[in-house]
Amino acid sequence: MTIPNDETIASKAHLLPLLRGAIAAVRGHRLEEAERLLDAILNQEADFADALHIKGHIAMLRGQLADAAALVQAAIDKDFHFEDYHETLGKIRLAQGDVAAAKQCFGAALTLNQASLGAYTGLAQALIAEGDYEQAVAALRNGKAVNDRDPELRYLLGFTQMARGKPKKAMVNFRIALALNPEDQRYRSAYARALRGLRLTRPDPELIDSVLPLLGAPGVEPRDLSAVVESALLLEPTIAGLKPLTTNSSAEIAVFLQSPASPDLSKLPLLMAWLRYGLVSERDLEALFTALRRGALALGLGDAAALQRHAIWLAALAVRNFHAEYLDIETEEEKHRVELLRHRIRKALAKIPAGGTAPVALLTLLGCYRPLYREDFATILPSLPWPESLQELKRIQLGEPLREITIAAELPSLTPIEDATSKNVRAMYEESPFPRWNQPVLGNDMPLARHLRAALPLQNIPEITIEKPRVLVAGCGTGLHAILAATSYRDADVLAIDLSRASLAYGKRKATELGIPGLRFGQADILKLGSLPDRFDVIESFGVIHHLREPAAGLAQLVMLLKPGGYMMLGLYSEIGRRDVVAARRLIAMHGYSDTPDDIRRFRTDLEKLDPELTERLRRSSAFHSLSDLRDLVFHRQEHRYFPQQLETLIGDAGLEFLGFEFTTPDTLAHYRKEYPDDPRAISFAHWAEVERQHPDLFSNCYRFWLRKPV
Ligand SMILES: C[S@@+](CC[C@H](N)C(=O)[O-])C[C@H]1O[C@@H](n2cnc3c(N)ncnc32)[C@H](O)[C@@H]1O
Incomplete structure (x- = not known):
């Protein structure tokens, strides 16, 4: 968003106080007040380009992208020569997933002003979305010549370097971005991720000074810092x-x-x-x-x-x-x-x-x-x-x-728990709530459609007008996932359920301490959820239904709760990704370890002798270093694992449309699209099976994917 342009100042001076008030209101996140002021201007001057532009900007912030695009386009039609309008339209096109149009807009902004930093970073984002890292770096270098102390530019530079396998270079840029804006969780997480695996061979006090504030900070996964911190400690x-x-x-x-x-x-x-x-x-x-x-x-x-x-x-x-x-x-x-x-x-x-x-x-x-x-x-x-x-x-x-x-004693019980496997799994998670976590990962507070478009950049997600989406987190564990969901979907009403009261209580305590609004917790069995009167716009269930005796039965219940046209995110174990876990489970069965704390400790120590190489690989997982995580990893009482084609059957039988896998960085999808130009939406299970054969650790955590219920 910009300050008024010179022509405006000359010709519409009488409206400038209102315009300045609107800009201040947007900066202060008082969007309704800003809109009132802008409407007052537009009532007098319907063609006032700056007012149209700022109104478009507000619509973009609200996730009303079609309205936003129309308003900003109207501003451009009035005043083509103002690069900020093109830049804003570029951002809207990016959010709409129209990368080609976004590139055109940023290109137009740069033709008008070669020193437009926002246009360079926008262009780089569009190029990153296409997987064209070389060109993205070129755009960012041009931006750097304009201002090399811009945190977003440094962040994007680091991002492209990570995607091109250059974590050391990325680290430098993330560190600068973080120094410029220490409050941005994305910079913090990215810096920590770039540090993953870095072992010091001699003391580096300056580096450690930059690592210390990351410890205990939201968005940082401790395992990213294990190597750097522990090597420093040993030195x-x-x-x-x-x-x-x-x-x-x-x-x-x-x-x-x-x-x-x-x-x-x-x-x-x-x-x-x-x-x-x-x-x-x-x-x-x-x-x-x-x-x-x-x-x-x-x-x-x-x-x-x-x-x-x-x-x-x-x-x-x-x-x-x-x-x-x-x-x-x-x-x-x-x-x-x-x-x-x-x-x-x-x-x-x-x-x-x-x-x-x-x-x-x-x-x-x-x-x-x-x-x-x-x-x-x-x-x-x-x-x-x-x-x-x-x-x-x-x-x-x-x-x-x-x-x-x-808290556990006071939680509402939403369904009975009668199934034998559910009771067994519940007992396990009552004893060992999972996952143990310290600091939350907070979401980006985006309107539903924007959130889905960010997760699924290759799908054509339509406009969604729901202002207060209803979200179900099925199998929320200790609340990390529920808090992420509640802070991701703007103005959402989130219900988080789980079998385990101990896990739910952990999550509820944390959510209360963090002051997360719009999040409720209740005990329920997924197998009985169909009896709830509620219906949801989004259901997320990560790492859960593979613990049911019949995952398809649980999925059928979730489908029943999803509104027609609603979206579902599932996380399920991969047979290939978990091959080390499968090997460990085989050893556990062969040697008769039970899942008591003593046996889990004994197994962890004995494994060093039973299979040193497997131990080495499992030690790299953060789950190896806490009891409930290790129990969840290799001692689970019930788990199913899948190959991509089996996912296809599960999804097809449930009558859902597959919308693709979600990844944290765009490089996997960009690579897929180059390899398989016949499938631009990246939804062929046969192709994914081939990709996974070539990259067996791609889904080592879980397959994370999205589905839609037909209208
Ligand atoms: C591996 S944890 C995943 C927790 C959370 N989704 C996350 O990603 O952090 C699996 C959770 O699913 C829950 N669960 C398993 N079967 C369930 C069922 N039938 N109904 C509700 N929750 C279930 C367990 O109690 C456990 O908390």
Whole structure:
């Protein structure tokens, strides 16, 4: 959106205050006020090009793209020589998925003004959508000559470099974009993704300074940062100096921790942040933390006062262990000592005078082994005073889970759960809510049609006039998916259901804390959903119906709930993508591991010997490093997997139209279109089967695809 052009200023000066007011209102996101002012102008001067243009801009923001295009085209018809109008029309055409028209508009803007930065970035976006990265880079270079400190331009440059397999170059651009606009979640996620797999071979404090703010920030997946953070930690002299401890006895480690020479690990900010928000996945670090925990336990039972000095980093370790759900192996000696520790804490609690503090050092130690909220003395702990430095531990291990227990009891039950597999799967997710997550990924708050067009750039998604779409998230797990949906579809009314009350309660607590509007949670079995009176414009179900005994039966229920013309997104396991999981499941069956926490821990350790190469590959998955994730990954009680042709049958039998797979970057679709020009919408299952044969990890997470119910 622009300020008025010079001709306007000369000829329509009397309307300028209204126009300026409208611009200020748009900038302040007061769209209705802006429209009122623009209508007042257009009532007096129906051909006022700037007013038409801004009105078009507002329609674009609202997702009313056909209206937006007509208004901006009218502005261009009035005043062809103003490049901003062409640029806005280009953006509208892009949102409509009409890449060729968008390119023309940006080209026209550039003919009028070669220094139009927005036209260069718009043109680059259009070229990226076509998969023409070379030309996109050329457009961005021209833009860079105009302004090399524009964050969006740097972001797009990085994006093209990632797509062309140049993460190091991309990293530089994402880092600049993020420095210019630290609040943009896209820049943060992109920078983290570019860092994935980067291992430091020597210290790089400057890089680490740019990584630290990413930890715990929304939109960042910890596994993207595992390599860079953990390699930096292993290079850290204090940590490297502790490595020999891993072969010492508990008593020796306790003596070391007791000595004043032992380091205070809470002084290492990267370590503290990684324990609180990260995902410990390096064997050496895992071994070190297991050893330190063992030594601290021995120390705590012998000299509790000496433990005090280590309480802050132990609290961070307790947070990490809670998030990983105590995945590390415990010796029999430790199990025995944990019982002694509990006994010691009970005795201390019984003797606390009025106004006295909790035995926090001992509790911190116990929190490294067991979740505090499950202890029989848990409910009295929150009311005792805790020092400021341990408040986070208190919140994570007591406040939040105790609140979830209350929420779980209050959740509405929307359907009965009677099917034997549903009961079995429910029991699993009550014990191990999935996924464990810290920071949400928030959506882009777009009108329904724009959201669908962004997800499905090759389909001709028609205009959709629904202002408040009704969305169902079927099998929402712990709410990450539901929160993403609620923040993606503008003004949506979202119902999120799941079998597991523990998972739903986790999601509801998080959604309440984050202040997510328009999101409700309820317990229900997909197999019984047809009995609900509600009907939905969109249904999303990712990673769920493959856990039903008969996925087709669940899909039929979802189809019943979808309005005619409604859209559905499914995520289903790929047989090829999960070949390592299949191999692990075979080993689990062969050696008779059960899905109890102890057996899951044992399997994780034994796998190193049973199949070192498989272990190596599975360790790369974030799911390998927390108990419920690992359970979900390889111990699931019920799962189906598919080849593309089987998806075709499932979808066809359900009477749905296939709208294609969704990818996070446009390169896969661009590559497909070059390879298979006979299928410009990229919906041939036979072709996709061939693509997957050539790229067996393409769908290693899941097939993620969209469907439409015929009208
Ligand atoms: C792998 S998790 C996926 C969670 C979420 N969609 C996500 O992507 O984060 C599978 C979830 O599906 C739920 N589920 C499985 N069968 C279900 C059923 N019959 N009805 C409702 N939910 C079900 C489980 O309880 C579990 O929370």
